Amino acid sequence: MTGVARAEIIAIGTELLLGDTIDGNGAWLGHVLAAGGIAVARRAVVGDNARDIQDAVEEALERSGCVICSGGLGPTRDDITKTAVARLFQRDMVMDAGWLDELERRYSERGWMLTESSRGQALVPRDATVLHNTRGTAPGLALEDERGVVILLPGVPHELRGLTEQSVLPLLRARWSGALPPVLSLRLRTAGVPESVLAEGIDDLVDGFAPLTLAYLPSSEGVDLRLTSWGLPEAEARTRFTVAEAELRTRLGPVIYGSGAEDLAAAVGRELVARGLTLAVAESCTGGLVAKRLTDAPGASEFLIEGFVTYANEAKQNTLGVAAAVLVKHGAVSEATARAMALGARARAGTDCALSITGVAGPDGGTVEKPVGTVWIAAAVHDRLEARRINVLGDRAHVRDRSAQAALTLLRDMVLETVT
Amino acid sequence: MTGVARAEIIAIGTELLLGDTIDGNGAWLGHVLAAGGIAVARRAVVGDNARDIQDAVEEALERSGCVICSGGLGPTRDDITKTAVARLFQRDMVMDAGWLDELERRYSERGWMLTESSRGQALVPRDATVLHNTRGTAPGLALEDERGVVILLPGVPHELRGLTEQSVLPLLRARWSGALPPVLSLRLRTAGVPESVLAEGIDDLVDGFAPLTLAYLPSSEGVDLRLTSWGLPEAEARTRFTVAEAELRTRLGPVIYGSGAEDLAAAVGRELVARGLTLAVAESCTGGLVAKRLTDAPGASEFLIEGFVTYANEAKQNTLGVAAAVLVKHGAVSEATARAMALGARARAGTDCALSITGVAGPDGGTVEKPVGTVWIAAAVHDRLEARRINVLGDRAHVRDRSAQAALTLLRDMVLETVT
Numbered sequence: 001m002t003g004v005a006r007a008e009i010i011a012i013g014t015e016l017l018l019g020d021t022i023d024g025n026g027a028w029l030g031h032v033l034a035a036g037g038i039a040v041a042r043r044a045v046v047g048d049n050a051r052d053i054q055d056a057v058e059e060a061l062e063r064s065g066c067v068i069c070s071g072g073l074g075p076t077r078d079d080i081t082k083t084a085v086a087r088l089f090q091r092d093m094v095m096d097a098g099w100l101d102e103l104e105r106r107y108s109e110r111g112w113m114l115t116e117s118s119r120g121q122a123l124v125p126r127d128a129t130v131l132h133n134t135r136g137t138a139p140g141l142a143l144e145d146e147r148g149v150v151i152l153l154p155g156v157p158h159e160l161r162g163l164t165e166q167s168v169l170p171l172l173r174a175r176w177s178g179a180l181p182p183v184l185s186l187r188l189r190t191a192g193v194p195e196s197v198l199a200e201g202i203d204d205l206v207d208g209f210a211p212l213t214l215a216y217l218p219s220s221e222g223v224d225l226r227l228t229s230w231g232l233p234e235a236e237a238r239t240r241f242t243v244a245e246a247e248l249r250t251r252l253g254p255v256i257y258g259s260g261a262e263d264l265a266a267a268v269g270r271e272l273v274a275r276g277l278t279l280a281v282a283e284s285c286t287g288g289l290v291a292k293r294l295t296d297a298p299g300a301s302e303f304l305i306e307g308f309v310t311y312a313n314e315a316k317q318n319t320l321g322v323a324a325a326v327l328v329k330h331g332a333v334s335e336a337t338a339r340a341m342a343l344g345a346r347a348r349a350g351t352d353c354a355l356s357i358t359g360v361a362g363p364d365g366g367t368v369e370k371p372v373g374t375v376w377i378a379a380a381v382h383d384r385l386e387a388r389r390i391n392v393l394g395d396r397a398h399v400r401d402r403s404a405q406a407a408l409t410l411l412r413d414m415v416l417e418t419v420t
Numbered sequence: 421m422t423g424v425a426r427a428e429i430i431a432i433g434t435e436l437l438l439g440d441t442i443d444g445n446g447a448w449l450g451h452v453l454a455a456g457g458i459a460v461a462r463r464a465v466v467g468d469n470a471r472d473i474q475d476a477v478e479e480a481l482e483r484s485g486c487v488i489c490s491g492g493l494g495p496t497r498d499d500i501t502k503t504a505v506a507r508l509f510q511r512d513m514v515m516d517a518g519w520l521d522e523l524e525r526r527y528s529e530r531g532w533m534l535t536e537s538s539r540g541q542a543l544v545p546r547d548a549t550v551l552h553n554t555r556g557t558a559p560g561l562a563l564e565d566e567r568g569v570v571i572l573l574p575g576v577p578h579e580l581r582g583l584t585e586q587s588v589l590p591l592l593r594a595r596w597s598g599a600l601p602p603v604l605s606l607r608l609r610t611a612g613v614p615e616s617v618l619a620e621g622i623d624d625l626v627d628g629f630a631p632l633t634l635a636y637l638p639s640s641e642g643v644d645l646r647l648t649s650w651g652l653p654e655a656e657a658r659t660r661f662t663v664a665e666a667e668l669r670t671r672l673g674p675v676i677y678g679s680g681a682e683d684l685a686a687a688v689g690r691e692l693v694a695r696g697l698t699l700a701v702a703e704s705c706t707g708g709l710v711a712k713r714l715t716d717a718p719g720a721s722e723f724l725i726e727g728f729v730t731y732a733n734e735a736k737q738n739t740l741g742v743a744a745a746v747l748v749k750h751g752a753v754s755e756a757t758a759r760a761m762a763l764g765a766r767a768r769a770g771t772d773c774a775l776s777i778t779g780v781a782g783p784d785g786g787t788v789e790k791p792v793g794t795v796w797i798a799a800a801v802h803d804r805l806e807a808r809r810i811n812v813l814g815d816r817a818h819v820r821d822r823s824a825q826a827a828l829t830l831l832r833d834m835v836l837e838t839v840t
């Protein structure tokens with residue numbers, strides 16, 4: 001990692017240690033810093049305790065010379081980051097006239113009084129650089145001495161993101177004066193193949209990718225392959241990514257459904273749009289999850305006509321036309337019902353394709369014959385209709401996630417076989 | 421925090437530092453450890469680098485005497501946690517016959533060959549305690565010497581959770597020999613009131629809650645209030661929680677919609693079930709998000725009959741009966757369309773209540789009159805129908821999240837006013 005600028009990130013908040021809140025800021029910061037040529041050497045999470053904050057900041061500052069803290073800048077009494085770090089720099093707190101004016105202007109525009117606790121947001125460590133926060137009342141702050149720089153950001157994600165883009169990245173780029181060789185990654189996403197099988201299939205290629213490294217990232221969605229360039233010039237890294245990606249795609253074929261952070265749902269949408277196909281989805285146990293994922297990315301209106309969350313049996317009958325006899329004879333979780341739901345959704349919405357899911361998500365509703373985790377999925381593409389049973393071990397959320405992933409995989413496989 | 425057992429958590433994986441993966445394990449472990457009487461003093465995230473892993477584990481072991489590591493136990497070459505920590509304890513690696521048998525049994529049951537990389541999963545540091553993993557091929561491991569204990573767990577969330585519940589918690593409880601006074605929290609959830617306004621309304625109560633502490637946790641869903649007991653005996657803590665919660669509820673009234681991790685959608689469902697009311701939802705820009713949230717918790721079938729994701733205008737017309745003239749005259753994002761969608765969903769599903777959302781989620785589709793973030797929501801409860809326009813600043817995901825939260829808040833307000 002030579003030639004790479006280093007920073008550490010410290011997330012502050014007892015709620016993070018207690019597990020009340022998941023730290024999504026750390027991942028986001030890691031991503032934008034790496035893209036900007038700054039490697040995150042380590043992250044830490046500490047509680048709202050002055051001593052712990054000071055210890056963690058001091059250690060990180062000694063190790064890396066650049067520390068970004070998030071959280072604990074709010075107007076309430078548990079927010080102590082600002083004063084704790086000021087003490088570490090032996091700075092007293094002063095009222096920042098510029099930020100106080102800004103707060104007074106914002107409050108008066110809304111016809112509100114500036115409260116005492118809100119005025120406190122303009123108290124800053126002496127000689128700190130005040131970073132303008134357009135999305136909230138706590139400014140970002142930068143403190144610097146011979147040990148390095150400490151940047152304080154609010155923990156509210158969209159405030160932290162705005163401040164990072166508008167102020168922190170320019171500040172850090174100026175600090176390392178000019179173009180840094182970025183840490184760049186290329187992530188290829190696969191579904192349906194276990195990590196060890198994937199590794200045996202491509203492990204002989206890995207040494208040839210050097211100096212790029214290859215990592216396997218398994219999750220409930222599948223296994224991602226991440227190629228990383230640690231500080232190569234961008235043009236060289238991109239060339240090596242292109243070569244390595246081509247080798248992996250040759251070896252793995254359509255098992256790779258996308259790259260970057262692309263969701264399988266978006267990949268399915270892309271294939272549908274490329275073929276001019278329209279889609280309707282009918283969901284029971286996933287309750288809208290597949291439709292939600294299909295519409296997470298903009299542009300879904302190009303292929304998604306309609307979604308049906310037919311949670312009750314009467315909805316399956318009335319809206320999708322599933323015959324009462326099918327529900328009585330086979331049950332709501334059955335191949336016959338899944339097939340009827342897909343055909344019903346396609347007919348009602350007038351689309352080329354349809355996808356359906358019906359299962360026992362649990363924790364209740366399981367039987368010996370159909371335990372929790374039993375799920376039937378069906379996909380229709382033109383005149384083809386296929387159904388599959390899957391059995392998922394895990395809790396309700398895991399069953400729903402895996403069902404959605406399996407259904408989207410089935411639909412994608414069938415769409416890829418379609419002659420355009 | 422006297423009388424409280426301490427542990428630290430270290431998440432291992434370059435993908436976490438690069439932001440490819442969000443660390444949800446840390447929050448989950450923090451939660452279950454605190455409930456078991458073990459306070460998480462600090463968390464760290466380090467990359468797949470032996471030196472960084474060893475430094476972080478050694479520091480944490482010195483500070484707290486108990487370290488739980490997650491990640492880097494897989495079968496591929498970037499998984500080095502096991503050997504790095506073994507070296508820190510000066511232990512060589514030995515083949516564990518028991519785990520090798522287990523792996524051979526599992527593979528042969530499925531008719532697979534045990535591959536070389538999979539055999540490596542049974543290599544463990546000498547004298548480590550092997551923790552049985554029923555959900556994956558990497559066992560958990562515990563290493564101990566005079567400095568304390570280090571526990572290694574796989575990073576795959578449902579494997580880590582199973583191992584923690586089955587092996588780690590019993591092991592730690594035995595270590596601190598018996599009943600530990602737990603760190604207990606009570607979290608009350610509010611929506612629709614800014615943090616500073618909430619704080620001014622209740623800040624005079626906080627000193628009276630001591631030794632309980634109160635924290636404000638803002639997010640895109642609203643502001644949570646967290647009361648925490650640091651090591652009081654459980655019965656005393658529960659009594660104090662009851663008193664404090666009553667005072668907060670008296671002051672804040674229905675602004676508090678739930679407690680714990682309860683989602684606003686689940687709170688709405690609870691109020692509907694209590695009144696015997698049924699619901700249909702019609703979503704355009706949120707694309708199934710509200711239906712998905714309503715069905716996240718089990719029992720949704722008691723009130724949710726059906727959801728309609730009417731993404732295309734033709735779906736709004738055909739399925740919900742929104743008049744073409746309304747769409748032409750007012751547009752898909754309008755009060756008239758939102759009202760017609762709610763009434764149409766209620767009529768089609770034959771429910772007591774309905775909720776509708778139509779808006780410009782972005783990033784495209786905005787106009788001067790209706791910029792990105794313009795959303796109309798409507799709710800029908802018996803013969804009442806109300807619509808509201810909201811304007812959200814932020815990206816597509818933020819617009820969708822805030823729209824769903826605003827729609828659920830509107831429905832809840834109307835349901836609470838319903839005479840049962």
